[in-house]
Amino acid sequence: MKFRWTPPQTTLGRVSSPQTPSGAAGNPAPSYVYSERLYVPAWWWLAGAVVTGVLGYEVSLAAHGALWSIAGYVVFAVVIGWLLWSMGRIRIRVTSDGELIADKATLPRSVIDRAASVPPTAKSAALGRQLDPAAYLMHRAWVKQMVLLVLDDPDDPTPYWLVSTRHPEQVLAALDLTDARHQAVSKKSESD
Known part of the structure; x- marks a missing residue:
């Protein structure tokens, strides 16, 4: 007998309903009394640059110094940069109506x-x-x-x-x- 995992149903109900995009029909853009973006620490970007350099160098060694091996640096820089940016994109906001918005959940x-x-x-x-x-x-x-x-x-x-x-x-x-x-x-x- 096989068991299949099914994702749980949301239990947050109306509390965490997705916010309507700003400027949607009939909804004016909300004003925020508090806004914070949870960026990753700056030293993570430096560590990402070091990791990009090491991995790019490994590709360069494997390619025996061929000109196309520079693409390894570019690919790793884009992937690591995107990863760090996406990790730090979460915003915590409080609207003037007294509503807390944590990423896409509202309270x-x-x-x-x-x-x-x-x-x-x-x-x-x-x-x-x-x-x-x-x-x-x-x-x-x-x-x-x-x-x-x-x-x-x-x-x-x-x-x-x-x-x-x-x-x-x-x-x-x-x-x-x-x-x-x-x-x-x-x-x-x-x-x-």
Whole structure:
């Protein structure tokens, strides 16, 4: 008996419906109060150039120095450049309507119950055993911090969103949310 894997159905429902392209019929272009692009670190481009040089040199050696072997450098440069560019094309945005857009997924402010920033020291715990399989995850390994958005939407089984960002305080401020992590620290210091 053969088992065939079928992709799971989306569980994000209306929360993550694809955004309508800007300027589509009847939809004005949204204005953003916060926008961030999750670029790869600059040293990755330098490492990509080194890898391009090494691989191009290997092709040149295999071709015994033939003139066409220069194409190896070009091909590797294009492939590695495209790979690095595509890895860093993700945008995190907050519209003036209070909607978070993480790449192609959207989250209205009305369904967010509370939020917290996830510091680099707690990132591995948040992505490890504590991660709920039903959570929406927009993770980029080279971005050290994240923001946790706990949802209160009875129509959506997604408990929370974890989104990589270099500036979690600015994302929360743009969404007009307070950081629950800082509230817990201030309450603890007041009780002492």
